[in-house]
Amino acid sequence: MLFYLVRHGQTDWNRAGKIQGTTDIPLNETGRQQAEQLATVLKERSGYPAKTRIDAVYASPLARAFQTAEILAKEGKLPLRRLTGLRERDFGCWEGKSWQQVEAEYPDEFHLWREQPMVGIPSGGESRKSCEARSERAIRQILEETAGDAVIVAHGGILVFLMNYLLRFHRDPQEIIVANASLSVVSYDRSTGMGKLLALNETGTLEQKKSF
Template identity: 40%
Template sequence: MKESTRIYLIRHGETAWNEAGRYQGHRDVELSPRGLKQAVLLRERLQKENIKAVYASDLRRARETAIIIAQAHGLTVNELSSLRELNFGLWEGLTYQEIASQYPEEWKEWLADPSNIRVPGGESYLELQERVYRAFLKIVARHPGEKLAIVAHGGTLRVIICQALGLGLEGLWRFRIDNGSITILDCYEGKYILSSLNDVCHLCL
């Protein structure tokens, strides 16, 4: 069997909006002091891994996290807009309580079928999956038998995991993806194995 390609799927460090429970989407929110510390801990956790490439969403919170991780490997970050979070449209900047109050019907419809229902002014999870997974496959194809890191967002990483494991989008809410967490997928000739999920042990130091 050929050597596997190991993909470290990393959620960006925390932002003030994460802490407040606000939907960020495409809003370019920076890391909070806690998020910056999480990024440093991620760098320390991964510094001994032979990572050959680092990719990230071009949004600041992911880019900042990725740059800190890449420093330990002497790498520059490959920024891709296709790795952005779901576009939450008119809901960006709001908490779920505010959304439920201001958009009650749209909120109910979206909760019932987030795969196909678009957020007002935004995307559906199916649209997110189509753009993200296309980019993911291209990234993996460039690095056969290597280790690489992808730094992105909760929604972005969830759709990658669901598609790679053949779960379907109904599996979106079956697992946690915390800020600063590491999930590992190993790719063997186009087939994926989940080797680690939502590892946050490095954040407990």
């Protein structure tokens, strides 16, 4: 099966360089245009809605992801399902601030988070262990519910955790910057539990590809 992994389109906080976390910021106009463009890319890649094997679009309940998913689902006439486990990591008191502000206001926390990501936790926020565990529960639920392919619309860090699970990697979200409204594709063999990365960070054109 194929997993089409999508990061939400741009928000005003993305543009301003602010940490969003679980703060529910909607898409801005650029983000909506990005999602519409991505729907075309996804359509060309998957061939939907004609002879589609895509069972459903799964999305984080946060507005920026769900609005992106609505545009993709509408284009392909696909079922759209909210999945709480796909929501972004809770960054606690860091939310609404830039990374520079966080480093200045919470220097010890920030440097621990950068140097030991499995240990560092944003003040009042969620641990990586907790976030990664619920991401894995979410992907297992999707595997149980689908027979064909699936589109997943979520957040940068969550998508890295999903790729870790599917590809048996151990990358940290700080290592891989997933672009707004980008498409990554993983081929997954249910019988072996092994995945293969087919595309990473595709945006406007099918030729724009990167790899780990």
